[in-house]
Amino acid sequence: MKEKLAIRPLEIKDIPLIADYWLNSDPDFLIAMGVDLDKLPSYEGLTKGLTAQLAKPIKERQTYALIWLVDKQPVGHCNVNPFIFGEEAYLHLHIWSANKRAKGIGAHLVQLSIAHFFEKLKLKRIISEPYVLNPAPNKTLAKLQFKKVKTYRTIPGSLNFEQEVNRWVLEK
Numbered sequence: 001m002k003e004k005l006a007i008r009p010l011e012i013k014d015i016p017l018i019a020d021y022w023l024n025s026d027p028d029f030l031i032a033m034g035v036d037l038d039k040l041p042s043y044e045g046l047t048k049g050l051t052a053q054l055a056k057p058i059k060e061r062q063t064y065a066l067i068w069l070v071d072k073q074p075v076g077h078c079n080v081n082p083f084i085f086g087e088e089a090y091l092h093l094h095i096w097s098a099n100k101r102a103k104g105i106g107a108h109l110v111q112l113s114i115a116h117f118f119e120k121l122k123l124k125r126i127i128s129e130p131y132v133l134n135p136a137p138n139k140t141l142a143k144l145q146f147k148k149v150k151t152y153r154t155i156p157g158s159l160n161f162e163q164e165v166n167r168w169v170l171e172k
Contacts, residue, residue, distance in 0.1 A: 003070045005105060007112045010065035010077065012054060017074055018065075019046045021096045022159075029098075034131035036161040058120070059085045066116060068095070068109040075100045078113040081157070085121055091128040092157070093137055107140050114144070118172050125172065129156045129165040141168040 053061045063081035076095040083089030095101050130137035146168035
């Protein structure tokens, strides 16, 4: 791989990039990811919420996010939400630009992120529940030795519609 891949914790300057991803992505892309478009927050609501999270000590946050970098340029984010410090976290992974998807970088960035989350949040396990009809995260998690423990119907997050998900677990 020619590109230099890196991660770093979310900073205030990154919040508009995340807001743009959620609010300006193609609706069909979001639906294919399991997003209920009616649940998307406003730009102001999203930026205020993320800014408030950054102001809290890590142990008190509802979400903790990393920015994914390719050649020092932000290309996506990975976050855990919810998480219980010292116990477990629910992993979410997002590459913002369509031209960066399906290039093999996602697995490498997730691997870097997992190591960071285990160390920084003192986790025992990481769980991810992607939509069964969204192949990219399911393939990535399998590749990274997550164990698929079940498939079931749920509303996996605050922005999702009810859907079938695969529950993947990685123990430390």
